[in-house]
Amino acid sequence: MTLPRALQPFFRLPQVLRDAGFAISPDQTIDFVQGVGLLGPRDITDIWRAGRALFSIPQNRLAEYDAIFRAVFLDQIMFASVGDDEDNDVDAYEPTGDVGSIDAQDDNSEVGAEATVVERLGQRSLTDRDDTAMDRIKREAARALPRRVSYRRRSVRKGNLLDMRRTLREAARRDGDVLRLWETKRKLRQRRVLLLIDVSGSMKERSETMLRLVQAADHAETFTFGHV
């Protein structure tokens, strides 16, 4: 059974906490989901508090919990992964445990996934435009936009975690001789951009420019609002 995308972080949080060495039982996951339901939730703080209380996070590991919570709920939900993969040396939260299990939790969620087809504007093409400034924005946006650390790892010669799978696979091919220890490291991914554009009467003069910007920034998910 596939969970609705909006629910996935609620089940991913205990999974990632377990990978980080927290002892979380399935009962606690159920309590967490029920607890969040009891609280509303009115905002993200409710979810954070419910997780802290129901997963029994000790005070000395609060910072770790906070980092994981942010990674699961804030980064992964609000921003989707876009752009090319790129190696990086960013020191970010590193769950311990099997690398393979982290690979399995690929974060391919997309902003606006809950939007209807009509609301979803991110698929527009710029091919019918000939606007140098907008072209430049589109070209440079990929570099200029902030990036985040992905959960996906890639095998590299020099990383920060041993890639046992690849190392053993190569050793098996060579009758058990380990010629090289492969390592893994995190990828950097571009953050998704959410544009909220006011297209009401007072903004009429700017609306066209804004809409052209939307077309240029095809990495952005866009919503417009205004008086009817």
Add this chain to the structure above:
Amino acid sequence: MAVSPNIAGITDPEGLKKALIDAQYLADDALATATYLGLALGKPLLLEGAPGVGKTEAAKALGGVLGRSVIRLQCFEGIDAAAALYEWNYPQQMLAIRQAVEGHVNLYSDDYLLERPLLQALRNPSGTLLLIDEIDRSDHEFEAFLLEFLSDFTISIPETGTVRATQAPVVVLTSNRTRDLHEALRRRCVYHWIDYPDAALEAQIVMTRASSVARGTAAAVVASVGLLRAEPLAKPPGVAETVEWAETATLLNQQGARWPEAFMRSIGVALKDHDDLIYMSDRLSAILRGEAV
């Protein structure tokens, strides 16, 4: 476990926070949330924090809010199941045997049963709040026993049978974190860490608990206690000490002692360790003037 969002008319953490304030306990949002979740999910509430931050008071206030009598099991090193569950009243059984001579006497009835806190709570789950205080003082064996108790809320008395709670009683456990509790026990509880309150909240607590204390006095005491807590003391003053210090200093002032002499003379209610008093003796007057040294 049945989920019940309405607990004695309280339907959300804000409602519980207000009710606790009415019961003279100023809880922050996080504590109100954890407590509400514990009650709504029917799970024990585990409160951890330094000594004197108000863990036991929180449980007592909760008992008041819910209209339940608080049954307290004070843990200590060497506590065993008999001290927590029940014991047979052997002297009374002996007397009964002598009185009966040759007649039949049922020695294993409730008349000879001395109920201890866990059994008391189990027999009246809707009217009591079970406070298991300072669980970190008990041994691992007792913790394991509690784990079993908190799982199914049943007690087996070999002579009479099994006592099973008709509903899960409200249970609050407190720990000063002198040692780590077992993960299995933590998993069965809703957890909350109570920290020292911030200065504004602590001043509010002082004025709530000691109505005779003026706002300025409360602020001065809280500021001084904050500085004392930053020192490497054997027994840093808790919230209860802050309240007592403010009260006694106010009393001395009313009897003619001047500030800050009134604070200085009543320091014994805030610092209750001889070594701490010696350690702070040189700098106490500076701290009372609000100068961190």
